[in-house]
Amino acid sequence: GAVVSQHPSWVICKSGTSVKIECRSLDFQATTMFWYRQFPKQSLMLMATSNEGSKATYEQGVEKDKFLINHASLTLSTLTVTSAHPEDSSFYICSATNVPGLAGGPTDTQYFGPGTRLTVL
């Protein structure tokens, strides 16, 4: 149980274009989803917290107009990187928290998707 998928697993795009990344919880309902960014050899950096049906909460320094997050259902959240630039190239990872009993882990355990490697040329 507690499987989270992400699509695409990797994407290469031109500077100035927008890229959408999907995050799905496959076998449980995720009340909250998180979006992280990770640069090589660095730790996870939380970008935003997303609750189903409400606006995402962005961490300090993360531009909400550049990184659009939509959490339309209990199993799907999307991150759109708008007008991407080479400095946005990174490993983007989503995670979802479970409701106790549905996925078997302790409350608020974050289960991660496999990540999306974004390269902006």
Next chain:
Amino acid sequence: GQNIDQPTEMTATEGAIVQINCTYQTSGFNGLFWYQQHAGEAPTFLSYNVLDGLEEKGRFSSFLSRSKGYSYLLLKELQMKDSASYLCAVKDSNYQLIWGAGTKLIIKP
């Protein structure tokens, strides 16, 4: 401020035992997680401690002392596939997860 400290890198031998320490200073405490992350992959959940003591899960065990702000992850009978980064994360009083920078564990034959 909130702080999670872990060693940057550790080396151990296949078949041996290794202990990865984590100390934390956070505003409140609502649980501590250990995750494993292989290079180029997303983290996977290993363990969760909210009460003092040792939690054992096969070859992996995790210990917590809340009074000392200290946890460790113990890996026994090391295998080459255990080469990875191990992330310590603490849930603070606002239930926000504060992440350590991770410990890169290198296993040698």
